[in-house]
Amino acid sequence: MNDKHKNFDAEKLNRRKDRFSGYRYCPYCGKTLKEEHLDGQTRLACGEQDCDFVFYQNPIPAAGAVIVEDDRILMVKRAHPPRIGWWCFPAGFMEWREHPTQTAVREVREETGLEVKLTSFFEVYSGTDDPRNNAVLMLYLAEVVGGELKAADDALEVAWFSFDNLPEKIAFESHIQALADYQERFR
Ligand SMILES: [Zn+2]
Known part of the structure; x- marks a missing residue:
């Protein structure tokens, strides 16, 4: 296997994928994202009052x-x-x-x-x-x-x-x- 691929860990990536792709911080304001129930789905959203970022995880x-x-x-x-x-x-x-x-x-x-x-x-x-x-x-x-x-x-x-x-x-x-x-x- 090519050396640069030695850190590819499929199980770890699968777990990350199933946990909002590992996203933790708002890309707009940098605050911690929180789980919210929106449109019948659990999503990550920014809790800041003046920030409306929601992480829509799409294929x-x-x-x-x-x-x-x-x-x-x-x-x-x-x-x-x-x-x-x-x-x-x-x-x-x-x-x-x-x-x-x-x-x-x-x-x-x-x-x-x-x-x-x-x-x-x-x-x-x-x-x-x-x-x-x-x-x-x-x-x-x-x-x-x-x-x-x-x-x-x-x-x-x-x-x-x-x-x-x-x-x-x-x-x-x-x-x-x-x-x-x-x-x-x-x-
Ligand atoms: Zn934000």
């Missing part, structure tokens, strides 16, 4: 691509935690001003070296098994229009897999479900 949107060519599917092997060495679709978290379609195209480029054109929306998934954060994953169908296949950025390896020889270690439940959904719909 983080992510996007990626399902790329199939000659009945083989493109997967990337993860270079960073969680689940280094496990396989997943090229995908990643959205940047602030991106549309998810831009995220999907960018992530494919960054992780695989390929330029893709999105051909249609595929499916949306709720991801709850990443210890860092919960996610909403939007997957698009895409086809390769350029570039050169090369593992880059967050990927240790990039490879095409035939559907009867998929990798055993798929990193996230949502990606496992997407593989099953794709095969049910298109094969």
Whole structure:
């Protein structure tokens, strides 16, 4: 394992995630946040009278691509935690001003070296098994229009897999479900 990942502790992160992501202080005024019952949920809110900060803990949107060519599917092997060495679709978290379609195209480029054109929306998934954060994953169908296949950025390896020889270690439940959904719909 890469030395810089030695402090990644999935159990600790999971506990933190389930406790308001570990947030303790108001980002506006710096006072201690307190649990309050708001909109039927327990939330963290700033107790200061002239501060209205409430921490709404939301899943983080992510996007990626399902790329199939000659009945083989493109997967990337993860270079960073969680689940280094496990396989997943090229995908990643959205940047602030991106549309998810831009995220999907960018992530494919960054992780695989390929330029893709999105051909249609595929499916949306709720991801709850990443210890860092919960996610909403939007997957698009895409086809390769350029570039050169090369593992880059967050990927240790990039490879095409035939559907009867998929990798055993798929990193996230949502990606496992997407593989099953794709095969049910298109094969
Ligand atoms: Zn405050």
